[in-house]
Amino acid sequence: MQTLWDYRYAQRTQSMKGSAIRELLKFSERKEIISFAGGMPAPEIFPVDKFRKACDKALRENGAACLQYGSTDGYLPLREMIAHYATRYGINVTADNILPTSGSQQALDLIGRIFINPGDRIMVESPTYLGAIQAWNAYGAEYIPVPFDEHGMITGKLEDRLRAGIKFIYVLPNFQNPTGVTLSYERRLHLIELADKYGVPIIEDDPYGQLRYEGEHLPAVVVLDSQTRSQETCYSGNVIYLSTFSKTLAPGIRLAWVIAPTEVVQKLILAKQGTDLHTSTFNQIATHELAKGGFLNEHVKLIRKVYRERRDVMLDTLEEHMPQGIKWTHPKGGLFLWVTLPTDLDAKVIFNEALKKNVAFVPGAAFFAEGGGHNTLRLNFSNAKPEKINEGIGKLADVIKNHV
Amino acid sequence: MQTLWDYRYAQRTQSMKGSAIRELLKFSERKEIISFAGGMPAPEIFPVDKFRKACDKALRENGAACLQYGSTDGYLPLREMIAHYATRYGINVTADNILPTSGSQQALDLIGRIFINPGDRIMVESPTYLGAIQAWNAYGAEYIPVPFDEHGMITGKLEDRLRAGIKFIYVLPNFQNPTGVTLSYERRLHLIELADKYGVPIIEDDPYGQLRYEGEHLPAVVVLDSQTRSQETCYSGNVIYLSTFSKTLAPGIRLAWVIAPTEVVQKLILAKQGTDLHTSTFNQIATHELAKGGFLNEHVKLIRKVYRERRDVMLDTLEEHMPQGIKWTHPKGGLFLWVTLPTDLDAKVIFNEALKKNVAFVPGAAFFAEGGGHNTLRLNFSNAKPEKINEGIGKLADVIKNHV
Numbered sequence: 001m002q003t004l005w006d007y008r009y010a011q012r013t014q015s016m017k018g019s020a021i022r023e024l025l026k027f028s029e030r031k032e033i034i035s036f037a038g039g040m041p042a043p044e045i046f047p048v049d050k051f052r053k054a055c056d057k058a059l060r061e062n063g064a065a066c067l068q069y070g071s072t073d074g075y076l077p078l079r080e081m082i083a084h085y086a087t088r089y090g091i092n093v094t095a096d097n098i099l100p101t102s103g104s105q106q107a108l109d110l111i112g113r114i115f116i117n118p119g120d121r122i123m124v125e126s127p128t129y130l131g132a133i134q135a136w137n138a139y140g141a142e143y144i145p146v147p148f149d150e151h152g153m154i155t156g157k158l159e160d161r162l163r164a165g166i167k168f169i170y171v172l173p174n175f176q177n178p179t180g181v182t183l184s185y186e187r188r189l190h191l192i193e194l195a196d197k198y199g200v201p202i203i204e205d206d207p208y209g210q211l212r213y214e215g216e217h218l219p220a221v222v223v224l225d226s227q228t229r230s231q232e233t234c235y236s237g238n239v240i241y242l243s244t245f246s247k248t249l250a251p252g253i254r255l256a257w258v259i260a261p262t263e264v265v266q267k268l269i270l271a272k273q274g275t276d277l278h279t280s281t282f283n284q285i286a287t288h289e290l291a292k293g294g295f296l297n298e299h300v301k302l303i304r305k306v307y308r309e310r311r312d313v314m315l316d317t318l319e320e321h322m323p324q325g326i327k328w329t330h331p332k333g334g335l336f337l338w339v340t341l342p343t344d345l346d347a348k349v350i351f352n353e354a355l356k357k358n359v360a361f362v363p364g365a366a367f368f369a370e371g372g373g374h375n376t377l378r379l380n381f382s383n384a385k386p387e388k389i390n391e392g393i394g395k396l397a398d399v400i401k402n403h404v
Numbered sequence: 405m406q407t408l409w410d411y412r413y414a415q416r417t418q419s420m421k422g423s424a425i426r427e428l429l430k431f432s433e434r435k436e437i438i439s440f441a442g443g444m445p446a447p448e449i450f451p452v453d454k455f456r457k458a459c460d461k462a463l464r465e466n467g468a469a470c471l472q473y474g475s476t477d478g479y480l481p482l483r484e485m486i487a488h489y490a491t492r493y494g495i496n497v498t499a500d501n502i503l504p505t506s507g508s509q510q511a512l513d514l515i516g517r518i519f520i521n522p523g524d525r526i527m528v529e530s531p532t533y534l535g536a537i538q539a540w541n542a543y544g545a546e547y548i549p550v551p552f553d554e555h556g557m558i559t560g561k562l563e564d565r566l567r568a569g570i571k572f573i574y575v576l577p578n579f580q581n582p583t584g585v586t587l588s589y590e591r592r593l594h595l596i597e598l599a600d601k602y603g604v605p606i607i608e609d610d611p612y613g614q615l616r617y618e619g620e621h622l623p624a625v626v627v628l629d630s631q632t633r634s635q636e637t638c639y640s641g642n643v644i645y646l647s648t649f650s651k652t653l654a655p656g657i658r659l660a661w662v663i664a665p666t667e668v669v670q671k672l673i674l675a676k677q678g679t680d681l682h683t684s685t686f687n688q689i690a691t692h693e694l695a696k697g698g699f700l701n702e703h704v705k706l707i708r709k710v711y712r713e714r715r716d717v718m719l720d721t722l723e724e725h726m727p728q729g730i731k732w733t734h735p736k737g738g739l740f741l742w743v744t745l746p747t748d749l750d751a752k753v754i755f756n757e758a759l760k761k762n763v764a765f766v767p768g769a770a771f772f773a774e775g776g777g778h779n780t781l782r783l784n785f786s787n788a789k790p791e792k793i794n795e796g797i798g799k800l801a802d803v804i805k806n807h808v
Contacts (some may be wrong), residue, residue: 003641003665004605005519008571010543013518016674040473048467055459067654069444102506102658105681113542114417117410134678138517139414159489167412201408250471252685254506271419274538275679277509280687281656330451377405 034392036379037360046250048062054290072273074100078288082257090223093235102279104244104256111273116141120167121335125153131176143369152183155190157242162198172274175208175334178367178378193224202239210300212333213308232256248296253283307382314381314387321397323404335382340373355394438796441764444787451652458694474685476677478504482692486661494627497639500666506683508648508660512539517675518563520545524571529557531771533581547773556587559594566602579612579738582771582782596629607645614704616737617712641665652700657687711786717793718785725801727808739786761799
């Protein structure tokens with residue numbers, strides 16, 4: 001249909017592209033599909049009943065506040081609770097350092113809005129989280145990719161890049177999306193040392209930190225940065241830390257948070273005002289009601305048990321079925337693992353053939369900010385049940401075998 | 405605190421300003437304040453119990469879907485319901501023309517994102533809705549203001565301005581925020597005629613359309629535009645129409661919608677993906693559960709009754725107490741009326757003195773995109789109870805009397 005809007009799009013709109021993943025999710029909603037595509041939690045262990053009771057209590061006791069406009073800053077008891085848990089994890093902050101957001105995607109967007117000028121260079125892991133690239137492309141960001149190995153971002157390759165002028169470094173240290181790889185303790189320290197040397201701040205995105213299935217918890221980059229700077233380990237403010245209720249409670253409520261210096265929080269609040277006024281008061285109050293007694297700490301134990309089993313099934317099945325020449329990562333937590341095919345094999349070809357057998361995944365190229373990765377793919381192991389993982393990986397291996 | 409972020413803000417961040425209203429809301433949260441400042445619904449008539457039951461049902465019957473990621477497009481049954489009601493009001497659209505957003509503020513932001521290049525000129529009523537200015541300033545918009553009288557935007561003054569190059573026209577035809585004035589039927593037709601003549605599309609923002617307390621419902625601009633173009637009154641696509649559940653259900657759930665040509669909806673979806681992935685699935689499903697049987701049509705009758713009484717109390721009290729030389733509008737619906745002081749009186753002076761007497765309102769200057777309006781102020785009549793309105797207007801009149 002021809003309308004008066006047709007020739008009126010802004011310049012930035014011409015370059016907007018849909019996320020490959022969001023497009024793929026449409027396939028994966030088909031019932032017959034075994035999907036390793038999205039980053040979806042296992043719906044059968046959502047704490048539906050607990051959340052329902054929390055909503056009920058919030059509305060019975062605090063109904064008018066739940067339904068009324070709230071301040072852009074967010075619901076104070078929620079911010080205090082988040083600050084309390086953060087402090088327990090070694091991030092010594094108060095409620096004034098916390099901004100609740102409508103999912104971490106909004107946090108990424110707001111960060112882009114207040115920090116990124118067109119042409120600014122952001123240092124990212126290669127591959128990196130697609131949602132960050134999508135958010136920051138809107139502000140004209142450019143990307144300086146850093147390659148990874150089984151210990152995460154190769155910090156030995158940082159220094160030349162840091163000297164080339166970087167606005168900030170974006171890192172997902174725990175069970176990275178898409179690779180599943182964890183940044184080692186030594187590299188965390190190295191990253192901090194180099195960031196400090198060149199005066200470059202860091203965005204630490206940590207949606208999966210609590211979903212560890214083996215090995216010891218590693219201190220967050222934000223914690224190590226503060227420890228190296230002060231004896232009291234006050235929050236240094238040089239690392240902005242993002243986390244979310246999407247993986248420990250549920251993504252459908254769209255609730256996440258930013259931890260940042262108070263000055264940055266104030267700027268994010270200004271940006272958020274113009275964007276959506278505030279995050280749902282009801283969702284904030286209900287989530288606080290559910291989480292305040294420590295329920296999520298208990299619930300995360302169930303999530304870990306279920307996802308660990310699924311990860312193990314996927315690793316075992318890959319081991320059993322995949323032909324020689326195919327490599328994959330061994331994530332110690334999170335939702336994803338990363339498969340590397342022989343260099344002459346295109347994951348999109350495999351994708352199309354797998355889809356005919358009702359198996360979906362995400363071809364890896366989408367995760368490379370500056371191109372490449374045609375022979376890689378991301379597999380999610382949290383959403384499908386073990387028997388489906390077994391079946392789906394078997395089918396995927398059959399498709400790949402036809403090509404190697 | 406000095407941090408590495410200090411000198412890294414983007415250029416656009418330097419010009420970000422907080423909304424005067426959001427700042428004022430902090431005052432008005434103090435219990436002793438009688439607030440005519442915000443645009444807050446009356447919390448005592450929120451349908452808390454009905455909403456609680458809808459949440460309960462949604463989570464019992466559809467819990468996993470409520471808590472899981474959803475598509476950026478929005479929850480299909482909600483979109484279908486909105487399309488159904490829109491069609492009943494003469495906007496003949498399908499679910500593909502509907503995008504649920506996280507409040508109308510997000511709709512304004514996304515529209516800015518896909519349409520506004522820096523320097524683009526938007527025609528706005530003068531004064532106009534502050535949230536639109538705040539959203540579009542982020543994209544570098546400029547504004548061409550059109551003065552109003554008791555019949556709304558003076559369309560006789562449009563033509564010169566339209567010839568000067570306008571990206572789109574932004575209009576709130578019903579019980580406008582901040583003036584409370586309604587665009588007359590004749591001017592609606594005139595607006596459409598001129599917009600068509602110069603090929604300029606329209607954004608129609610209609611949060612209050614259902615809150616009419618006297619007189620006949622006027623057809624929406626989008627409806628008239630379609631009627632003048634086709635015998636079948638198909639949706640012409642030249643008017644993008646915004647509305648919301650904030651005023652008929654509750655603002656705390658952050659749920660509104662855009663009606664637009666499918667091509668525009670697709671672009672808005674792309675923009676929304678990068679911004680917050682999607683609006684809370686839970687809030688969409690629960691709201692659909694509550695609204696699908698027509699409950700809001702019933703509930704709006706109660707809202708109209710309560711707000712009509714409050715409006716009448718405010719008008720009567722103004723009549724009784726205000727000194728000569730003070731004028732105000734007589735809104736036929738909505739939440740606001742608009743007061744004009746003598747030209748030598750500054751509403752900010754009155755504001756500071758009124759606040760000492762625990763009465764708050766919004767000085768009008770904030771609503772003028774291009775300056776002016778220092779002797780104007782906006783009064784909200786939906787939030788305070790009648791006896792408080794009486795008391796507050798009395799105090800406000802006392803303050804003003806000291807100056808005239």
